[in-house]
Amino acid sequence: MKVLITGVDGYSGWPLALHLLKRGHEVVGIDNFLTRQRVAEVGSWSATPILDMHERRKALEEHGVKGFRFYEGDLCDFSTVRHILHKEHPDSIVHLGEQRSAPYSMIDVHHAVATQCQNITSTLNIVYAMKDECPKSHLVKMGTMGEYGTPNLDIAEGFFEVEFRGRKDRVPFPRQASSWYHWSKVFDTGDVMLANKLWGLPTTDVMQGVIYGTRTAEISEDWQLTRFDFDEVWGTALNRFCVQAVLGMPLTPYGKGGQKRGFIALEDSMQSLRLSVENPAAKGEYRVFNQFDEAYSITDLAKLVVKVGAKLGISAEIHNSYNPRVEAEEHYYNPLHDNLLKLGYRHQRTLEEALEWMLTDLKRFHKRLEAKREVVMPRMDFREADNRTRLHIAPPTRRAASAPSPPKSPPNLVSSSSAAEN
Amino acid sequence: MKVLITGVDGYSGWPLALHLLKRGHEVVGIDNFLTRQRVAEVGSWSATPILDMHERRKALEEHGVKGFRFYEGDLCDFSTVRHILHKEHPDSIVHLGEQRSAPYSMIDVHHAVATQCQNITSTLNIVYAMKDECPKSHLVKMGTMGEYGTPNLDIAEGFFEVEFRGRKDRVPFPRQASSWYHWSKVFDTGDVMLANKLWGLPTTDVMQGVIYGTRTAEISEDWQLTRFDFDEVWGTALNRFCVQAVLGMPLTPYGKGGQKRGFIALEDSMQSLRLSVENPAAKGEYRVFNQFDEAYSITDLAKLVVKVGAKLGISAEIHNSYNPRVEAEEHYYNPLHDNLLKLGYRHQRTLEEALEWMLTDLKRFHKRLEAKREVVMPRMDFREADNRTRLHIAPPTRRAASAPSPPKSPPNLVSSSSAAEN
Numbered sequence: 124m125k126v127l128i129t130g131v132d133g134y135s136g137w138p139l140a141l142h143l144l145k146r147g148h149e150v151v152g153i154d155n156f157l158t159r160q161r162v163a164e165v166g167s168w169s170a171t172p173i174l175d176m177h178e179r180r181k182a183l184e185e186h187g188v189k190g191f192r193f194y195e196g197d198l199c200d201f202s203t204v205r206h207i208l209h210k211e212h213p214d215s216i217v218h219l220g221e222q223r224s225a226p227y228s229m230i231d232v233h234h235a236v237a238t239q240c241q242n243i244t245s246t247l248n249i250v251y252a253m254k255d256e257c258p259k260s261h262l263v264k265m266g267t268m269g270e271y272g273t274p275n276l277d278i279a280e281g282f283f284e285v286e287f288r289g290r291k292d293r294v295p296f297p298r299q300a301s302s303w304y305h306w307s308k309v310f311d312t313g314d315v316m317l318a319n320k321l322w323g324l325p326t327t328d329v330m331q332g333v334i335y336g337t338r339t340a341e342i343s344e345d346w347q348l349t350r351f352d353f354d355e356v357w358g359t360a361l362n363r364f365c366v367q368a369v370l371g372m373p374l375t376p377y378g379k380g381g382q383k384r385g386f387i388a389l390e391d392s393m394q395s396l397r398l399s400v401e402n403p404a405a406k407g408e409y410r411v412f413n414q415f416d417e418a419y420s421i422t423d424l425a426k427l428v429v430k431v432g433a434k435l436g437i438s439a440e441i442h443n444s445y446n447p448r449v450e451a452e453e454h455y456y457n458p459l460h461d462n463l464l465k466l467g468y469r470h471q472r473t474l475e476e477a478l479e480w481m482l483t484d485l486k487r488f489h490k491r492l493e494a495k496r497e498v499v500m501p502r503m504d505f506r507e508a509d510n511r512t513r514l515h516i517a518p519p520t521r522r523a524a525s526a527p528s529p530p531k532s533p534p535n536l537v538s539s540s541s542a543a544e545n
Numbered sequence: 546m547k548v549l550i551t552g553v554d555g556y557s558g559w560p561l562a563l564h565l566l567k568r569g570h571e572v573v574g575i576d577n578f579l580t581r582q583r584v585a586e587v588g589s590w591s592a593t594p595i596l597d598m599h600e601r602r603k604a605l606e607e608h609g610v611k612g613f614r615f616y617e618g619d620l621c622d623f624s625t626v627r628h629i630l631h632k633e634h635p636d637s638i639v640h641l642g643e644q645r646s647a648p649y650s651m652i653d654v655h656h657a658v659a660t661q662c663q664n665i666t667s668t669l670n671i672v673y674a675m676k677d678e679c680p681k682s683h684l685v686k687m688g689t690m691g692e693y694g695t696p697n698l699d700i701a702e703g704f705f706e707v708e709f710r711g712r713k714d715r716v717p718f719p720r721q722a723s724s725w726y727h728w729s730k731v732f733d734t735g736d737v738m739l740a741n742k743l744w745g746l747p748t749t750d751v752m753q754g755v756i757y758g759t760r761t762a763e764i765s766e767d768w769q770l771t772r773f774d775f776d777e778v779w780g781t782a783l784n785r786f787c788v789q790a791v792l793g794m795p796l797t798p799y800g801k802g803g804q805k806r807g808f809i810a811l812e813d814s815m816q817s818l819r820l821s822v823e824n825p826a827a828k829g830e831y832r833v834f835n836q837f838d839e840a841y842s843i844t845d846l847a848k849l850v851v852k853v854g855a856k857l858g859i860s861a862e863i864h865n866s867y868n869p870r871v872e873a874e875e876h877y878y879n880p881l882h883d884n885l886l887k888l889g890y891r892h893q894r895t896l897e898e899a900l901e902w903m904l905t906d907l908k909r910f911h912k913r914l915e916a917k918r919e920v921v922m923p924r925m926d927f928r929e930a931d932n933r934t935r936l937h938i939a940p941p942t943r944r945a946a947s948a949p950s951p952p953k954s955p956p957n958l959v960s961s962s963s964a965a966e967n
Contacts, residue, residue, distance in 0.1 A: 192959075193958070193959045210958075231673075239736075240666060243732075248654060251657070275713070276713075276714045290697060291697070291698075292696045297716040297719055306736060309735055310731075313720070314725070506743055508677050508744075509677075536615070
């Protein structure tokens with residue numbers, strides 16, 4: 124099959140390319156390298172010394188891996204997206220090419236606007252280009268388990284049957300996101316549902332849990348490494364705990380640490396996405412997969428890092444810190460996740476196994492962590508309207524923000540004597 | 546009280562200004578006149594010969610109405626919004642300044658992107674500017690009953706109590722919109738809920754039904770008239786039926802005509818919004834009002850236009866037409882709407898009364914309708930990806946679309962020999 128991966132240079136994108144190529148699929152990638160630029164914006168870099176796309180492609184050739192092609196392009200340009208779909212007619216499009224950090228979206232109003240506008244624009248451009256060029260292609264769109272929030276209910280896979288005032292219907296499970304980023308993914312879900320209704324585009328909507336790990340079956344040599352973010356803005360809590368442990372810092376769960384989320388190994392996420400691609404949704408079908416294996420609290424994660432660290436000679440302590448987020452710190456959490464099992468999905472990599480690899484890799488790249496020590500500990504606050512000073516970053520560049528540039532002078536009150544609008 | 550009205554030049558904005566001024570409130574308006582420009586884009590104009598803002602302000606002065614001030618500005622510019630809130634510190638902000646046409650959003654991908662990005666950007670800019678400048682001000686944000694879609698359930702006011710797999714919670718009522726525009730309003734709802742959670746902004750979220758009418762208690766003279774759109778893109782079904790009747794055209798309900806929606810008179814919508822402003826939400830409160838009085842099917846509306854038309858010597862026929870929308874044409878519809886009643890709201894203007902005024906006014910402005918005869922009958926199709934040719938319109942201008950401009954040349958496949966990205 125031919126699979127187009129948007130965001131192919133990213134944490135999931137590159138391992139997915141390697142995984143699908145290994146299975147004999149043809150992979151077309153697209154990326155604009157904005158994540159690399161944005162991680163630099165907050166003064167950080169990947170813990171793993173990853174190759175750039177030129178080097179990645181050269182390495183694929185040198186190792187005799189065929190079937191990969193790459194476009195550098197911006198998904199926010201409709202003509203770019205349409206051009207690529209016109210040329211390529213992929214069987215599946217796995218859409219990973221979005222801004223994927225909640226803290227990044229909470230830096231200030233410009234990062235909020237950029238995150239939401241760019242994410243929904245990329246998705247709208249893809250569904251419109253599919254309608255024009257390849258309406259039979261299968262769209263695998265990446266959402267997040269965070270769309271559902273943490274209601275005091277079991278969380279259904281996309282839809283649930285409810286009774287209200289004596290009547291019943293099957294309706295979308297309510298979304299209650301807790302960052303501009305998470306809302307942007309809810310927005311994409313709405314748009315993809317409508318595109319499916321309008322044009323019948325076969326759609327798999329993946330509500331992805333938090334991914335962990337540095338390795339997959341296809342990542343054993345250094346040239347294959349994917350990025351691993353550990354700074355406050357781009358790293359997951361688990362990634363930061365690992366890096367804190369390696370750097371001899373205290374592990375800092377936010378608040379009480381009872382916040383639970385669904386987790387999945389990088390390797391198992393690749394398995395899931397591959398199964399989605401190899402078993403595409405039917406014409407007109409819109410299906411939702413809650414893609415995670417186990418739920419852990421933030422405290423569970425910290426304790427597990429301490430435990431696995433001890434095996435590797437790393438001693439670490441847990442110091443609960445101020446919670447910069449607005450979220451319940453103790454809550455019920457039981458999302459359903461049956462749909463992928465029906466496709467043959469099997470959980471293969473436990474968190475404990477993955478943690479051994481992660482800590483081992485991070486020890487090896489110790490110097491890269493030391494060099495960025497200052498970006499690990501939390502400084503930002505979701506309750507603040509402007510976190511730029513806390514993060515020591517400049518206002519966003521033109522490229523990073525899709526909002527129109529601010530006017531040169533403040534708007535004037537149109538006074539009675541000088542009114543002259545339009 | 547001091548009330549900031551965004552979109553003050555619009556169909557609801559201008560009557561709301563007149564209504565609040567009459568009640569002794571101070572009104573600060575902001576608009577960028579984009580609706581006037583966009584109605585012209587599809588070859589239409591307002592049936593009523595409305596004054597421009599310069600003339601409106603002059604007329605207010607001439608009639609001794611004090612307390613109105615106006616800023617020309619774009620809500621998508623954060624610095625504009627922040628500057629105005631810094632200067633004005635309004636008690637309430639009634640946010641009407643968004644693209645409000647479903648068909649406009651369905652013209653093509655550029656109109657879809659512009660609608661969604663501009664609407665959410667304006668709302669994000671307002672909540673961020675409020676947090677910075679006036680966090681105690683009350684936000685009255687305009688949503689739409691169309692956010693809920695037409696589930697086979699009673700529709701709650703924002704939230705409902707559900708039981709699922711033996712557990713209960715109060716969660717947002719599921720949203721199922723049927724155009725990019727309607728989804729943009731769902732997105733705003735999500736963002737406003739989060740802003741309320743982050744910063745406690747007192748918020749009234751109005752799920753507005755379809756508004757009808759040309760008149761309010763404050764619109765009796767021609768200088769006071771508000772716009773009345775009747776073309777396929779900007780007019781409501783009811784407006785088009787009235788204009789079709791006056792022009793001697795058949796009334797064209799889409800499809801079977803069993804689509805039901807909630808309706809409210811312009812006058813009663815002003816009453817509701819005024820009650821919201823005069824009884825603001827408390828600090829930290831997020832409340833939802835389903836703002837409509839009666840539900841009618843499209844066929845009900847057409848029949849009522851025929852009936853009221855007959856009284857005024859207008860004879861009209863109903864010809865059901867192709868349905869360009871993707872919607873259920875027969876469905877259950879029973880939204881709850883109790884919250885406004887608790888504030889003292891009373892339904893004052895029936896649809897039949899309003900229709901007499903509407904048809905009488907339209908007969909008077911007959912020549913303005915004749916001049917734009919060709920934009921009344923439906924031509925566009927929500928199932929098409931590009932309706933520009935059907936509507937005889939050019940691609941959107943830079944100003945109309947917030948998406949980055951397309952690249953100058955198509956993206957190149959980065960070939961092995963010439964790879965040089967970043």
